[in-house]
Amino acid sequence: MSIRIKDFGINLKTVYCPKCNTEQPKIRKPKGWKEILWGGNTCKNCGCKMDKYGKERK
Template sequence: MDDFLYLMIELVAFAIIGAAVYLICRNKRARSAVGINLKPPKICPNCSEALPFFRFPKSFKQALVGGWTCSRCHSEIDKWGTITKRINL
């Protein structure tokens, strides 16, 4: 009986991990907030300023899903390199 219970727990754990990996890979292709970007943007699309290699999030959203704030024009850029909030000074 104990062996069956452990087997079922392992099956459920592998199913949850498999579903999570599938969703992350699927969302990577769709460029959603949950996907993983392995090639982060190098420059700001608004002013062409170089983005820092190490990211310091300026908001909770940036800390949660990734992104940068340009030090020159203060535009917010998501992890895919798209401007989410353009600020004109």
């Protein structure tokens, strides 16, 4: 049995927007309950939604 820790942890690396490469702030206000639950950012520059690792979320 193994626990996928990275799904629950906090990404401490700087995240960049996958679309416009804007650096995302580490401290953020979650935009909704999904961001509260899963972490992640909404890019201020282009509005792209991404997870806490900077992967685009569809």
